[in-house]
Amino acid sequence: DAxxxxxxxxxxxxxxxxxxxxxxxxxxxxxxxxxxxxxxxxPQFIFQYYEKEERGRGNxxxxxxxxxxxxxxxxxxxxxxxLGDSALYLCASSGGTGATYGYTFGSGTRLTVV
Amino acid sequence: xxxxxxxxxxxATEGAIVQINCTxxxxxxxxxxxxxxxxxxxxxxxxxxxxxxxxEKGRFSSFLSRSKGYSYLLLKELQxxxxxxxxxxxxxxxxxxxxxxxxxxxxxxx
Numbered sequence: 001d002a003x004x005x006x007x008x009x010x011x012x013x014x015x016x017x018x019x020x021x022x023x024x025x026x027x028x029x030x031x032x033x034x035x036x037x038x039x040x041x042x043p044q045f046i047f048q049y050y051e052k053e054e055r056g057r058g059n060x061x062x063x064x065x066x067x068x069x070x071x072x073x074x075x076x077x078x079x080x081x082x083l084g085d086s087a088l089y090l091c092a093s094s095g096g097t098g099a100t101y102g103y104t105f106g107s108g109t110r111l112t113v114v
Numbered sequence: 115x116x117x118x119x120x121x122x123x124x125x126a127t128e129g130a131i132v133q134i135n136c137t138x139x140x141x142x143x144x145x146x147x148x149x150x151x152x153x154x155x156x157x158x159x160x161x162x163x164x165x166x167x168x169x170e171k172g173r174f175s176s177f178l179s180r181s182k183g184y185s186y187l188l189l190k191e192l193q194x195x196x197x198x199x200x201x202x203x204x205x206x207x208x209x210x211x212x213x214x215x216x217x218x219x220x221x222x223x224x
Contacts, residue, residue: 004156033211042118042201042214043157056211090156102147103212105156 002027004093004106012112013081021076021109025093031055032074033103034066035090043090049074050096078111086113116140118215120202125221126192134187134218136202144208148176148187149201151217157201160187189220197222 005024013019025032031050035043045058049068063079072093078085088110092103118138126132138146145164149157163169163178163185175188189196199217206213 035214040216042203042217043212044214045211048211058211102159102162103157105149105158107156 004091004104006089006091006106006109008109009107010110010112012114014114015081015083017081018077018079019081019111021078021089021091021111022073023076023091023093023106024073025091026104029093029095029104030072031094031096032068032072033092033094034074034076035092036060037088037090037108039087046076081113083113086111116204116206116213118202118204118213120200120215120218122216123219123221125223128192128194128222128224130192131188131190132192132220134189134200134202134220136185136187136215138183138185138202138204138213138215140204140206140213142206143180144205146176146178146185147203147205147212148174148185149203151199151201153198160200192222194222194224196220 007022033048034046037043046060047066048056052068066076068074088108090108091106120136147162148160150160151157161176163176166178168177173190178185199219201217202215203212
């Protein structure tokens with residue numbers, strides 16, 4: 001079975017540009033969460049979606065947005081990129097919304113803003 | 115606020131035992147997770163504690179004390195491949211907006 005897949009794996013963008021990151025959850029998983037991991041730090045929660053509805057939002061500016069599609073895949077969009085947005089963006093899928101389900105993480109998208 | 119503390123770095127010798135501590139202060143508690151993350155890779159699930167006590171899984175064990183806001187991950191018979199970052203994460207509510215600690219980078223030396 002395929003795990004959580006993310007694309008692209010690496011990306012370089014210029015300040016002020018827009019970026020779209022994509023995530024396909026494990027088959028049968030309906031919950032997708034996005035995290036930002038700056039080098040040397042733990043992941044920080046950005047969004048959680050379940051059944052195409054936003055179920056949680058972290059402390060990130062409105063430049064960050066996301067959506068989930070009918071097939072449960074998800075996109076994370078970031079507008080007006082800043083140098084500080086450079087990070088590893090992790091997508092995690094789960095079979096449900098409760099903590100007991102745990103996460104399965106994708107390998108991430110490494111975004112570099114120059 | 116939400117706060118999770120872990121040591122930044124630890125070093126241990128192959129074959130030894132190491133304990134990685136985690137303390138947390140969160141608005142609520144619905145479980146504590148430990149993840150392993152090798153450099154440049156995705157975090158992988160190690161353990162989950164929601165009740166006080168010790169959970170053992172092979173060479174890895176995890177302990178939780180909710181009254182003390184404290185957990186530890188115990189790694190036995192260390193192997194070189196255990197060199198990685200270990201992330202402590204708390205679920206403060208029923209949903210899945212986990213709060214992660216900064217991670218502990220463990221180096222296993224021969």
